[in-house]
Amino acid sequence: MTSNFLEIDGSVLEGGGQILRNAIALSIVCNVPINISNIRKGRSTSGLRPQHLSGVTLVKNISNASVSNATIGSEQLTFTPSQIIGGKYEIDTRTAGSVALLLQVALPVCYFACGPITLSLKGGTNCEMAPQIDFLTEVFRPNLEKFGATFNFDLIRRGYFPKGGGHISVTLESVNFFKPVNLCDQGTVQEIFGWAFVAGSLPVQIAHDMANGAIQKFKQKFPNLNINIERYKEDGRVAQGNCSGIILVCTTSTGCVLGGSSLGNRKESSEVSGFKAADEILEALKDGGCVDKYVQDMLIIFMALAKGKSKIQVGEITLHTKTAIYVAEKMTKAKFNVKNIGNNTNIIECEGIGKENSQKNY
Template identity: 25%
Template sequence: MADPTKDSRPDPQPRQHPRPIELDGCTLQGGGQLVRIAMALAALTGRPITIKNIRAGRPRGGGIKPALAAGIDLLASISGSTVVSGHVGATNMTFQPPPPPASISPTEGSLEIVSLSNLQVDPEYHVCLSTPGSTLLVFQILYPYLMHVATQSPTGYVNLRVTGSTNAVAAPSYDYAAQVMVPNFARLGLPKLSITLHKRGWASPPIEMGEMGFSIHPVSSLGRGNQTSSKTNPFPSIHIMDHERGKVTQIDITVLAPDVILPGLRMTVRKYIEDDMKRACQVLETENPSLFEPAADPDNPASPRRESVQIHTSETTQNNRIYLLLVAHTSTGFRLGFDAQLERRQIDKGKIIDIMASCVEGFLHEISDDPKLEDQLDADLGPVRRSCLDSYMRDQIVIFEALGKIGQAGPPDSRKREDTRYLSSHTKTAQWVCKEILGTSET
């Protein structure tokens, strides 16, 4: 006979994880960016992710690097997730967030951003890398999730400090982040983000550890006045092709170089680069007037001429280090940038000339359309144009485009289409990862 004091109702079914999504880490660009985006999306949506062949095609060896491992560890700690094989050198790993309150269907449009209930968030986190990994790459894996959960912090925002390199080859620099990334994030409707350089750090010998600080405000702080995707999705709807590039109104030049005089120079390396880069940018404006706003008001010849090229930052470095950044301000409020870095045991005039030429050439490519591509435009592509962002910034915004589409039916058919021939392998990889996990269309 059943005990009447006991509840005869069946026990509720335990919460279960949805089936993990499996990704091949060798796909397309196949670098750490693939993992960073996947981990951020897993934490935000509650979907377990398994990645194999992590960075397997890299010439210097595959597997998880220390900076990536550190970012994964902190992301898992804040979100309460479990990581299997997320250690340095691992080529296969699984990131398993806490089980959601309801099962998540893999059908497109059925995903939701995870709830913030019962989540504990500290006002400050500090990641201290043991090797000079990029501080910005650590930031990238944490930023989308911290932007969502920052409202749970006692202060209403989260401070993140990362010790590592601030200027490293093949990684974003502090200077690019401050002058290009942060203004563009704000222009596209993301919440307030402040970054601080506490100390410069360099990844090449002689190694110097630096530190950057990030003050991350919650996406919910945008308020209902901003266009969001749905009541359950606080991320703003971002449609890149709604924005025009505009004309270049100003060029900022950043020079980090030594104050030494080399054979063949009559001034310090830093002064030589400043003068030459300024002349080169003035020539760009003269030779490509269609890219620039007029320096003077054509309707008022007596009006003062706009100073369109200026030195933004100039700092002294050690004798073997040179860093250059060119940033174009546009009439539509965006920033387009291109940088170059040289770290050699010995530098000479020839190497200096080469890095300046490389920087100017890359910058011109970012602010102008490629005439070869324009000549080869296939009629089948229809009306397409380049986006309002430079090549590197374009891949940084992909995850936020995808997050804004959760709970959204999709952009109107009348939207202008992007010329995908300008997309980098990093951007295509980011779009692929977002589509595999979220089921969202690429653009």
């Protein structure tokens, strides 16, 4: 490649789509042309899949970028961004590809646009190997708001594996910059709530079993805490296909918001799905985390771009977080420091680069 392209190796650490998403988002925000090689080399089917190509196309359009080799199966592409333009953008994975992952790659970009942006995203809303869209809105979004950014969300239709067909609309305003955050005091648990759902031909008893399983787990640790988990069947007019799942939210006295989630699985009882979702929260709480293991890696980009020093107390550092840190340091030159303060408790520190929105129309 020519010398003005920053080289990114897509096979390092997690070796999946996360490197692609984070690198392209930061390429646009920091205006750094990149060449990504070995895309998804760590996966059984390497290269770009329809899900990833949809994400590349979406942010290519938002940033008026020049892209080469963006085809299904490609293990290498170049990406040269331009100006981030406000407006309305649509993308359809035409599969059950996760709209939550589309949103993950687009959000950091959109906040540095010259004006408001509306995203119309079609695909899967509640999928394996990706955050359920409800997790992004109810758990990730409150943590994002600590950086001074948010988004409005409208669920038009749910879509599940294998057909997809889901549709969401997201609107947001650009920011001047991201504020640094300090989340190092877990506090005490104040409330646990959530939703257990079924869709299609599945009986609502599955939702009850998921919710009851989660409550059983929580009551072992918090016997006197009021836990409210709504159980329901999705309206057939807004849900495509069969699916079941649970999304849980835990809030603390210091404003921490942690989450857990699980989708129904034919290979396990519905009660076990509820156990798993609850365990994600309980594990984070036990390790002193102020965010759960999934939000942990989602915040790395915002820490790197923030104006000032951010500190977040977490549990064990996940491979996705290590990967996000690797990409953020390579793309932005921000420096991260991980301090172990005992057992599985760690503090992630980052002196952000203070990226300002030079395109915003004030």
